[in-house]
Amino acid sequence: MSVEFASFLYLVSGVLFILALRGLSHPTSSRQGNIFGMAGMGLAVLTTLLLAGPSLGGLALIVLGIALGGGAGAVIARRIPMTAMPQLVAAFHSLVGLAAVMVAAAALYAPESIGIGVVGAIHAQALVEMSIGVAIGAITFTGSIVAFLKLDGRMSGKPILLPSRHLVNVALAVLLVALVIAFAATQSHALFWLVVLVSLALGVLLIVPIGGADMPVVVSMLNSYSGWAAAGIGFTLQNLALIITGALVGSSGAILSYIMCKGMNRSFVSVILGGFGGDTAGPAGADLGDRTVKQGSAEDAAYLMKNAGRVIIVPGYGMAVAQAQHALREMADTLKREGVEVKYAIHPVAGRMPGHMNVLLAEANVPYDEVFELEDINSEFAQTDVAFVIGANDVTNPSARGDKTSPIYGMPILNVDQAQTCLFIKRSLGSGYAGIDNSLFYKDNTMMLFADAKKMVEDIVKALAH
Incomplete structure (x- = not known):
């Protein structure tokens, strides 16, 4: 398959993704939107396989991976109750972030396989794209895990306010930027994994202080992060479908986060900087101070x-x-x-x-x-x-x-x-x-x-x- 024809098919898959988002914007058209999304993803995967032309052994591994992932997805879809959908979404976001980290690592160790350079001499632009994608992916991974634990009741829904948390987060963010710059300049594998470690820590520290009342914003925010991580890795892999899909998911998640914040009359920054909300309890069916309630049957x-x-x-x-x-x-x-x-x-x-x-x-x-x-x-x-x-x-x-x-x-x-x-x-x-x-x-x-x-x-x- 020629690169030009593959680019055309990726563009078609991008149009299908846009139609999917449009369909998902209303309950009556959501089923059709899902069909468009599945068709777009199927076309993108098939195009990538035909373009790459993997060996028989490589194709077998790909088919095995699709079978395992698809099988797990089918089982989860049948067993998961609708009430557990929020934590399922958070868990899936974590997998997107982890995939971005793993793909970036594969590109770092085998750049010649995707045409971004040779071992020890990756193009500078690819290094910047790779480091940004892996940083967002790692933050998404651990942040989504914390969100899952809170939503699933395995961690308290109350904000966990660590001492000097803002100072620590700012210090880690500055360190992360410095590491990204150093990695892009040196292509050091050690610096790459330091970027990953700092990003993993930052993901935990960003979500831990956010309380239950802000969870809708967190879910949509992590959705946005996963999209930007995919887009960053798409640039690294020079894959148009990943770039389009990641940009659509990232932008739609950001817009949804804005709508959620507007619905609470709060700024996005105020949510990220701490949030409110916990799972407190009061006396059941009783007076509270000098106030009384009217109880019915x-x-x-x-x-x-x-x-x-x-x-x-x-x-x-x-x-x-x-x-x-x-x-x-x-x-x-x-x-x-x-x-x-x-x-x-x-x-x-x-x-x-x-x-x-x-x-x-x-x-x-x-x-x-x-x-x-x-x-x-x-x-x-x-x-x-x-x-x-x-x-x-x-x-x-x-x-x-x-x-x-x-x-x-x-x-x-x-x-x-x-x-x-x-x-x-x-x-x-x-x-x-x-x-x-x-x-x-x-x-x-x-x-x-x-x-x-x-x-x-x-x-x-x-x-x-x-």
Whole structure:
């Protein structure tokens, strides 16, 4: 295959990737978007194989690798529950970062095989591209592992604030730049691995102090990093498909990170420099100081919603943990049969990754036209009879609007407190990932339903049937 024809096929695969991103921007076209993405990747892999013309032994190894990776992917896809999707995404990001490091190392030790020089004399431009790609890849690898551990509950969701962490991070960043320059000038293998080690350490130190409330930003940020790592290695390998794909993933992840930060009214820098959020707990169903809560039952909730004209459901991570999305869909269907208008309101940072709630509702076959984003539905709460909050905490906290001392002050929230009645399912009065008390619990129009989210919704469905 000629280089010119291969470049054309890579361009076609790039167009397919763009169509994939476009398709993934809306639930109704997401399946088609996935098909475009798979077709683009298949074309890129096939083009690379035909262009390289590997030996029979090399081709056997490639086929074996594809079979092992594809087999593992198929098993994971079938076994992983939708509630564990955030940590799965983080784990996959780590593999992208590790692949960038391994490919860069292979290029360093065998440059003649990809035409970037000979052993001991790699082109200077390739060295710069290689070092940048490997640095971003190593940061992505360890950062994603830490994110996975936090999301999977194997590490505390609270921020781990190390002493003088900012000074240490700045010192490591300066050292990393110096090592990259030195490596590009000397092509020292030792300096290459020092770049890798410093980047691995920086990846851990950047993500460890970020708390659970900022995890959606972290996931999209690591997605962006993995793209830039792939693009950097694409330049090293002179592979157009990697450059296009990496640039698309990197830029889309960066844009998504910006959207997430805007959804929390926080700057990207403030998230990276420490973040907020932890997994604190409070007393269950009790007074907190001189404040009291109004506690209700499944029968109370069923009566209020059955006699309502409009109900807006606000899902949060508590719904994901309890895997209550299917029971919630059943409850909504029952209410609609009673003539109640039902809608769903999604906050941009609800859950632990961008689109987490949308994915769970789609799994339960909730109609797409009933699901609305914050800016599209927030004005409707004031004309709503019942706001049904299931496991969402910080994204409904009125302190974000009125308490200038609150760490979430200024963050756009879903105005559930403006509904005539707010039903709030929660296990306890514990705080959310921001680690602060929710004043919504104590409002006169709020009724707390203390229970596991799935069990409470199932009990409400039973009560609606009577």
